[in-house]
Amino acid sequence: MHMAIDFALTPRQRTLKYEVREFAREIVRPAAERADALADPQASFAAMKSAFAHAHRMGLTTGFLPAKYGGGGASNIELLLASEELAAVDAGFATTLLINGLALLPLAWFGPEELCERWIGAATAPDRTDFLAGWVVSERGGTANFDHPDPGAGIQLFAEHDRGSGEYVLNGEKHWPGNAGGWDLQGADVNICVVRTDRRRGGRDCLSVAAVERGTAGVDFRVIDKIGHRTCQNVTMTFRDVRVPEKNVFAHGDGDLVINRAFTWSGPVAAIAAIGVARAAYDFALKWARTYTGGGSSPIIAHQAVGHLLADVAARIEAGRYMCWKTAHYLDTHEDAGHALGAMNKVYCTDLMHEVVTDCMRIVGVNALDKKFGMEKLYRDAIAFPLYDAGNIGMQRRRAWGVMADTGFTPDLIADGDAIAFTRSMEGYGI
Incomplete structure (x- = not known):
C-alpha cells in the first residue's frame, strides 16, 4: 500500500x-x-x-x-x-x-x-x-522584541488617535522596510505599517496596522546601501505628523498577531529563495569541477575531496527543498497553524544554504572571487538570508520556541500533519 x-x-x-x-x-x-x-x-x-x-x-x-x-x-x-x-x-x-x-x-x-x-x-x-506595497515593521532599535510587555520596548512608531479630525497621527521611524520608497523614492502605492496606538501598554495589547497611501504628507525615505540583494529596496522611513484616516487603520490591538502570521507565511518563501541561490552556486561548481583541471591531468571532479563535497552539497539542497515543500503543504492545509514549522524552515534552510554557497566557492577555488563568474554575487546574496525576514537569531527561533513550549505541541505533531492553533500564550519567550 x-x-x-x-x-x-x-x-x-x-x-x-x-x-x-x-x-x-x-x-x-x-x-x-x-x-x-x-x-x-x-x-x-x-x-x-x-x-x-x-x-x-x-x-x-x-x-x-x-x-x-x-x-x-x-x-x-x-x-x-x-x-x-x-x-x-x-x-x-x-x-x-x-x-x-x-x-x-x-x-x-x-x-x-x-x-x-x-x-x-x-x-x-x-x-x-x-x-508596489511596502511592509513596514522593522525599526532602528530592532524589532525582535515586538511583543515585549514594556511600552518602551518593541515597536516605537506611534499612532495617536485624533478623534476631532477622525485621523491617526503617526510619528517615529522605521528602518529596513522593503519596497516602501517606491520606484521613484516618493513612496510605494501603499505602505502597510505596524504602529503602537497606546504608549502605556505592551506589544501584545497595543499594536495595530496602518495603511499609508502614496503621497501622504510627512513621510521621508532614505535608501540603505546594502552589500547583497541590491536589486530590492530597503529604506529608513521617517514619519513626522503623518495623518492617516481612521478607516485605514485595522487589526486594532492585533498587530502582534499580524507580525507572527506574516513571518510564518514568508518563512518557507525565504527558505526556498536561499535554496535557489545555493542551487545556482551548485550548478556552477558542478560544471566547473567537470572541466577544470587545476593544472592536473584530469578534471577535479575525479578527486575524492571534490566528489565528496559535491555529494554533500547536493544532499543538503535536496533536503532543504523538501523541508520547504513540507512547510508549504502544511500551510496550505492548516493556514494559520504553521508558526513553529515556518520559523524552523526559515532558520534551518537559510543558515544551511549559506554554508552550501561557501562550500561551492571552495570547490571553484580562488576563481570564485572573480566577479565575472558570478559566485561572489551569490555569496553576497546568501549572507543576507539569515539576517533578513525576521532574523534567525532574533525573532524566528523564539517564535518556534514559543509554540514548542506549549503543552499542546508534541514531537509527532508536524510529522503527523496535525494542527496547533497559535495563541498569545506562545508569545513573549526570550524577550
Whole structure:
C-alpha cells in the first residue's frame, strides 16, 4: 500500500517551474546583472521595474493573493516553485515580490473588506504593472522584541488617535522596510505599517496596522546601501505628523498577531529563495569541477575531496527543498497553524544554504572571487538570508520556541500533519 506522500509535481506545476525559469534567465538575469553593478542602490532597484512589469503580466506579482480580489489564488507550493527559479537568478528581485505579499496578505487576513478591495484590487489590476506595497515593521532599535510587555520596548512608531479630525497621527521611524520608497523614492502605492496606538501598554495589547497611501504628507525615505540583494529596496522611513484616516487603520490591538502570521507565511518563501541561490552556486561548481583541471591531468571532479563535497552539497539542497515543500503543504492545509514549522524552515534552510554557497566557492577555488563568474554575487546574496525576514537569531527561533513550549505541541505533531492553533500564550519567550 502506497504512503499518502507524493513529491511528484503535477503537469501544471512543472509547466509553472519551467516557464518561470525561462523568464528568470531571459528577462531577469540581464536586467539584474546591469542593476547589481550600479553604485546607486535606488538606481539598482529602479532598473528592475521593466522586469517587474513583465512578472506582473505573468501573474507572478499577484499569484499568491486571494482570487476574490483578483489574485491568482495560488497554493504555497506553487509560490515556492516560482520563488526558487527567480532567486536562482537574482534573490533581490525575488525579495521584491515576497515583500508585496508580506504587505498585502495582512489586509486579506485582518483588514476590512473596503481596504482589501481597494489595495489588493489595485495590485491585481491588469494595467497596474508597477504596483508596489511596502511592509513596514522593522525599526532602528530592532524589532525582535515586538511583543515585549514594556511600552518602551518593541515597536516605537506611534499612532495617536485624533478623534476631532477622525485621523491617526503617526510619528517615529522605521528602518529596513522593503519596497516602501517606491520606484521613484516618493513612496510605494501603499505602505502597510505596524504602529503602537497606546504608549502605556505592551506589544501584545497595543499594536495595530496602518495603511499609508502614496503621497501622504510627512513621510521621508532614505535608501540603505546594502552589500547583497541590491536589486530590492530597503529604506529608513521617517514619519513626522503623518495623518492617516481612521478607516485605514485595522487589526486594532492585533498587530502582534499580524507580525507572527506574516513571518510564518514568508518563512518557507525565504527558505526556498536561499535554496535557489545555493542551487545556482551548485550548478556552477558542478560544471566547473567537470572541466577544470587545476593544472592536473584530469578534471577535479575525479578527486575524492571534490566528489565528496559535491555529494554533500547536493544532499543538503535536496533536503532543504523538501523541508520547504513540507512547510508549504502544511500551510496550505492548516493556514494559520504553521508558526513553529515556518520559523524552523526559515532558520534551518537559510543558515544551511549559506554554508552550501561557501562550500561551492571552495570547490571553484580562488576563481570564485572573480566577479565575472558570478559566485561572489551569490555569496553576497546568501549572507543576507539569515539576517533578513525576521532574523534567525532574533525573532524566528523564539517564535518556534514559543509554540514548542506549549503543552499542546508534541514531537509527532508536524510529522503527523496535525494542527496547533497559535495563541498569545506562545508569545513573549526570550524577550
